[in-house]
Every structure is written in structure tokens, then in C-alpha cells.
Amino acid sequence: MxxxxxxxxxxxxxxxxxxxxxxxxxxxxxxxxxxxxxxxxxxxxxxxxxxxxxxxxxxxxxxxxxxxxxxxxxxxxxxxxxKKQIVLSTSTANAAFMLLPRVAEVRECFPGGEIFVVTSDPQGIETAGQVDLVLSFGKPDFSDLKLRPLFRDILTPVCSPEFMDRKGPLRHVDDLLRCELLYMQAQHPSWIGWRQWLRHFSLELPKNHQAMGFNNYYNTIQACLAGQGVALGWLRLLGDSLSSGQLVTPFPEYVETEDQYHLAWPAHRRPEFAIEPFEEWLWRRYGGNIPGFTPSDAERISRPPASRF
Missing domain, CATH: 1.10.10.10 (Winged helix-like DNA-binding domain superfamily/Winged helix DNA-binding domain)
Incomplete structure (x- = not known):
């Protein structure tokens, strides 16, 4: 030939x-x-x-x-x-809201390495491939991982300013009962749904309440940004949308999760790269105060049990 x-x-x-x-x-x-x-x-x-x-x-x-x-x-x-390829596994939501908006900063955490991001729901743990590092919310369900706990998250309702103008005023939590509530179908016990969140404020959803559901959190927030309803906001993920004013938090009431974000890696082999720069970046970028939301201890509620809605 x-x-x-x-x-x-x-x-x-x-x-x-x-x-x-x-x-x-x-x-x-x-x-x-x-x-x-x-x-x-x-x-x-x-x-x-x-x-x-x-x-x-x-x-x-x-x-x-x-x-x-x-x-x-x-x-x-x-x-x-x-060059060394570093396979980083995480959930769709973590990738969309935490990593992808700051790809250049993530690269700086792994000098000399090529980052390959794999998404897997619900927890973001891809076990089929050769994964080097996992960023997950909630303690991973796999025993062959070494864990390094990070920070908790804060949950409170979020909506677009346009929705507030159309459906407002929203002054009290019970105003949610007359709103369109957007939810993600929980796929893991670490996720919290509307019904359990509201019960911590002595509220129950009406049996005939019509809501709109999604099978992943990214789509839930896209519908929220489009003014289609109120979503339960995981504020560590949504800091950019809050600081830009695309989303607002109508109420001071919130729930702090007992579960935490984690970094994890295979227990049977030592990572060939330093984890600390990425860990420090996560703490610096997402572990501190949340832009656009200033909670008070008086409004804090500890994490309720998980729910499918």
C-alpha cells in the first residue's frame, strides 16, 4: 500500500x-x-x-x-x-457549578497533569474506570476509598428575580405553598427534598400540590433561572448565580447539612500527585461565606432526614 x-x-x-x-x-x-x-x-x-x-x-x-x-x-x-492524566470523578452538579466555571483554576491545582473529568450520578463516584480522585457530597458508599472530609452545605429556597416580581412578595416560608416548586428526584440519602425541608418549619405540602421534577440538579436550576419556579438551593454550588443576581434567596431560613463534601481516592494505591492544592482551592473557593447570602444563627436548622421530594 x-x-x-x-x-x-x-x-x-x-x-x-x-x-x-x-x-x-x-x-x-x-x-x-x-x-x-x-x-x-x-x-x-x-x-x-x-x-x-x-x-x-x-x-x-x-x-x-x-x-x-x-x-x-x-x-x-x-x-x-x-504527561500524567488525572481522572477526576464527580457528580453532574458538582462539575457544572463548581469545576467547569473555573477550569483554569482547577488546572493550576495539578501542574504538569492533564485533567479528565468524569461525571457520575448520584454521588459522582465512577468505579468502572481508573479514577484517581473523587469529589462527592455525602460519605461515599464504597469502602475501598480513602476519605478527606470538606465542608457542609446550606439549603434554602432560591428563585430568579423575575419570578419574585411575578409571584411576590415572598416574605415567609409558608408563601412557598402558593409557588411552583421545582425539585430534583433524590437518588441518594444525602440529598434533601422539599417535603422534609418544609417540615422543619412546621409546614406540609398540600396533597394536591403540583410540582415539576427533574432527574438531575443542573436541569432543576436551569428551570429556576428561567423563572419557572422556586428550587431548593444548595448554596455552595450556586454562589456564582447568587453573586451575579441571577438567583435570589427570598428567606433567611435555611438548613445546614450534616453530610459533607468529600475528597476521596482509591485506598489500594497512593496518588501520584499532591491532593492538597486542590483541597485548599475547594476550601478557599467554596468553603467560606456564600456570596449573596448572609445566614444568622437564629435561622439555622440542622439537616432533616432524606426524602424523594
């Missing part, structure tokens, strides 16, 4: 032979053997000139594509030798 490609590119058996180190007659013989196997000509032979037939053009395109893929694969393999 290299002989065919050279002949097609040079449009000359003689020049192709010079490139691949064969005589003109040897090149011609190889091309004839290939044509015999295919049962059709690949070149139109004229006096001191050759050109590709339609079948020859087809074979050249296929050969060029395959050669390009081989070159790309070789370059990828060579790059893998020269």
Missing part, C-alpha cells in the same frame, strides 16, 4: 520507486498484483504518465484516512508518555 500511495501522489511509477527504494518495474509489478486482487484497474496508463481511476481515487481516500488515524493515535500515545 505505501507503494500505491506514492505512485498515486507522484503520478509516476518511476518517482514512486525512487521514494520507496524500488525499481520502476518492481513498482509496476506490485501495482498490477494489487489490481489483479481487486479485479479492476487503479491507474490509467498513458505514455510516460499515469492517473487514478475512480477505484484508485476511492482506495487513496481510504488509505489517507487510515494513515491519518494511525498518526493521531501515535501522537496520543506519545503524549501519554510525556
Amino acid at each position: 505505501p507503494t500505491f500511495e506514492a505512485a498515486a501522489r507522484k503520478e509516476s511509477f518511476t518517482l514512486a520507486g525512487e521514494e520507496v527504494g524500488l525499481s520502476q518495474s518492481s513498482v509496476s509489478k506490485q501495482i498490477m498484483e494489487l489490481e489483479s486482487r481487486l479485479g479492476q484497474p487503479l491507474f490509467v496508463r498513458a505514455h510516460k504518465q499515469i492517473s487514478l481511476t475512480p477505484a484508485g481515487h476511492r482506495l487513496l481516500r481510504a488509505y489517507s484516512l487510515a494513515a491519518s488515524q494511525i498518526i493521531d493515535a501515535l501522537e496520543d500515545l506519545l503524549q501519554e508518555r510525556s
Whole structure:
């Protein structure tokens, strides 16, 4: 095949032979053997000139594509030798709200490494692949991970300013009972739903209350940003939307979770990179005060049991 490609590119058996180190007659013989196997000509032979037939053009395109893929694969393999890929597993929500808006800052935590982010719900723990580091909320359900606990989260209702203008005023928690409530279907005991959150303020959802649900938190917040209702806000995730004014917190009441965010890594092997820069970045960026929300101890409620709604 290299002989065919050279002949097609040079449009000359003689020049192709010079490139691949064969005589003109040897090149011609190889091309004839290939044509015999295919049962059709690949070149139109004229006096001191050759050109590709339609079948020859087809074979050249296929050969060029395959050669390009081989070159790309070789370059990828060579790059893998020269740098360390760090596989970071987390939930869709953590990736969307914590990591992706600050990719450059995350890269700085792992100098010399290539970050490959894998998302897996509900907890963000991908066990099928070769995961190096996990960022999860709630204690991971796997015993073969070493854990480093981080910070808790704060839960309070959030909505868009447009929703507030349309449905307001929202002054008391019981005003929520006349609002469209957006919820994420809980897939893990660490997640808290509306029903249990409201019960800590002695409120029950009406049996005929119609809400809109989603199977992931990112879509829940997108609907909230679009002014479709009130969502239960995990404020560690939503700091950017609060500080920009895209979301607001109507009430001072909130719930602080007992569960925490965690960093975790496989217990059977020591990480080949330092975890501390990423841990310090998470604390600095997400572990302190939350922009746009100033809770008071008088309004704090400890975490309720988990609920599906």
C-alpha cells in the first residue's frame, strides 16, 4: 500500500520507486498484483504518465484516512508518555457549578497533569474506570476509598428575580405553598427534598400540590433561572448565580447539612500527585461565606432526614 500511495501522489511509477527504494518495474509489478486482487484497474496508463481511476481515487481516500488515524493515535500515545492524566470523578452538579466555571483554576491545582473529568450520578463516584480522585457530597458508599472530609452545605429556597416580581412578595416560608416548586428526584440519602425541608418549619405540602421534577440538579436550576419556579438551593454550588443576581434567596431560613463534601481516592494505591492544592482551592473557593447570602444563627436548622421530594 505505501507503494500505491506514492505512485498515486507522484503520478509516476518511476518517482514512486525512487521514494520507496524500488525499481520502476518492481513498482509496476506490485501495482498490477494489487489490481489483479481487486479485479479492476487503479491507474490509467498513458505514455510516460499515469492517473487514478475512480477505484484508485476511492482506495487513496481510504488509505489517507487510515494513515491519518494511525498518526493521531501515535501522537496520543506519545503524549501519554510525556504527561500524567488525572481522572477526576464527580457528580453532574458538582462539575457544572463548581469545576467547569473555573477550569483554569482547577488546572493550576495539578501542574504538569492533564485533567479528565468524569461525571457520575448520584454521588459522582465512577468505579468502572481508573479514577484517581473523587469529589462527592455525602460519605461515599464504597469502602475501598480513602476519605478527606470538606465542608457542609446550606439549603434554602432560591428563585430568579423575575419570578419574585411575578409571584411576590415572598416574605415567609409558608408563601412557598402558593409557588411552583421545582425539585430534583433524590437518588441518594444525602440529598434533601422539599417535603422534609418544609417540615422543619412546621409546614406540609398540600396533597394536591403540583410540582415539576427533574432527574438531575443542573436541569432543576436551569428551570429556576428561567423563572419557572422556586428550587431548593444548595448554596455552595450556586454562589456564582447568587453573586451575579441571577438567583435570589427570598428567606433567611435555611438548613445546614450534616453530610459533607468529600475528597476521596482509591485506598489500594497512593496518588501520584499532591491532593492538597486542590483541597485548599475547594476550601478557599467554596468553603467560606456564600456570596449573596448572609445566614444568622437564629435561622439555622440542622439537616432533616432524606426524602424523594
